[in-house]
Amino acid sequence: METELEINSAEFNGPLNIPLTIHSGQTSQPAWKEENSFFKELVSIDGIPCLIEVAHHANTNTPVMVKATSPGDISIEEVIVNVKDIFDLNFDLNLFYEFLMDDPLLAPTIDFCRGLRLFKAHDPFECIISSISSANCSIIRWTRSIQDMKCKWGQSYHFSSGNFYTFPAPEILAHVPEHDLEEMQRQEEELPKDFLFQNNLQACGVGYRAKYIIRTARAVQDWLNLDELARMRYDDAFHTILDLPGVGPKVADCILLYGFGMGEAFPVDVWIKRIMEHLYFPGEELKPHEVREFGRERYGKYAGYVQLYLFHYARKSGLLESLRPQK
DNA sequence: TTCCAGGTAGTCG
DNA sequence: CGACTACCTGGA
Numbered sequence: 001m002e003t004e005l006e007i008n009s010a011e012f013n014g015p016l017n018i019p020l021t022i023h024s025g026q027t028s029q030p031a032w033k034e035e036n037s038f039f040k041e042l043v044s045i046d047g048i049p050c051l052i053e054v055a056h057h058a059n060t061n062t063p064v065m066v067k068a069t070s071p072g073d074i075s076i077e078e079v080i081v082n083v084k085d086i087f088d089l090n091f092d093l094n095l096f097y098e099f100l101m102d103d104p105l106l107a108p109t110i111d112f113c114r115g116l117r118l119f120k121a122h123d124p125f126e127c128i129i130s131s132i133s134s135a136n137c138s139i140i141r142w143t144r145s146i147q148d149m150k151c152k153w154g155q156s157y158h159f160s161s162g163n164f165y166t167f168p169a170p171e172i173l174a175h176v177p178e179h180d181l182e183e184m185q186r187q188e189e190e191l192p193k194d195f196l197f198q199n200n201l202q203a204c205g206v207g208y209r210a211k212y213i214i215r216t217a218r219a220v221q222d223w224l225n226l227d228e229l230a231r232m233r234y235d236d237a238f239h240t241i242l243d244l245p246g247v248g249p250k251v252a253d254c255i256l257l258y259g260f261g262m263g264e265a266f267p268v269d270v271w272i273k274r275i276m277e278h279l280y281f282p283g284e285e286l287k288p289h290e291v292r293e294f295g296r297e298r299y300g301k302y303a304g305y306v307q308l309y310l311f312h313y314a315r316k317s318g319l320l321e322s323l324r325p326q327k
Numbered sequence: 328t329t330c331c332a333g334g335t336a337g338t339c340g
Numbered sequence: 341c342g343a344c345t346a347c348c349t350g351g352a
Contacts, residue, residue, distance in 0.1 A: 132335095134333095248334060334347105337347105
């Protein structure tokens with residue numbers, strides 16, 4: 001199956017900036033591969049692999065161009081539903097901007113972020129592992145780790161624009177060696193002294209998070225049903241996934257926001273904490289959980305989008321740099 | 328070369 | 341509960 005289609009701008013509400021969305025560092029997944037103005041990724045639709053390619057002129061009324069290629073049969077409607085979901089096209093950005101305009105502290109974010117949307121996970125399990133890998137870690141580092149896991153243990157599919165990999169299923173990651181030593185101990189025969197062990201999680205650069213990733217994969221096999229999680233109320237879902245190793249409040253909110261589209265989530269990292277203190281509590285210091293409660297109370301169902309907009313605004317406006325503690 | 332960023336888990340009060 | 345620190349790795 002190979003098809004090309006368009007999503008007309010009348011079919012989604014408000015502006016759209018796909019490159020900005022893809023490169024904004026959301027922990028749903030690494031940035032998609034970019035090649036002659038198309039962004040490409042292999043997604044699974046009803047279990048069938050499908051290469052999706054999208055292109056769009058930012059914040060114009062031109063349609064989103066979509067190409068889909070699959071060894072199986074996938075309907076145009078299914079492709080459209082998936083693209084709309086991943087780029088959150090059903091979310092009414094104009095309405096959100098009206099909300100931002102009502103708060104003088106938030107209104108300035110609009111000009112820096114026009115068309116920025118949630119970049120939602122096409123694979124919720126990948127989002128869980130991405131979010132765990134992102135804790136205490138730079139964007140470059142965790143995205144590289146996720147790519148490594150896909151190359152080592154994902155299923156490979158060849159397309160004219162290259163090889164693409166699925167993210168490995170929980171059953172696979174649950175049984176991967178944690179580090180060099182464990183990989184070595186599993187070897188049957190003698191190996192040369194200079195043999196490089198690379199088929200283990202720590203070789204992906206995840207450091208001490210390797211054991212969290214393996215134990216989380218086992219939890220998803222054993223007791224955490226992701227379909228049930230998706231149907232839970234936000235608060236129940238939050239407390240449920242706090243039981244996953246490597247998942248604290250910040251990572252839990254990233255998972256629920258980017259992986260499951262729960263807009264009430266308000267992930268508080270050190271930067272959002274500094275930004276919120278600067279804007280709403282100048283001269284004061286708050287606990288991270290106080291910032292989270294304040295954000296959820298004040299922004300409600302828009303909390304996740306506000307977090308996204310505040311962070312990007314602060315980065316682009318130079319506010320972030322000015323909030324960096326100097327020694 | 329050392330130093331440091333950055334959330335969570337674990338420990339101690 | 342709150343406060344404090346170790347944890348890996350890559351980049352400055």
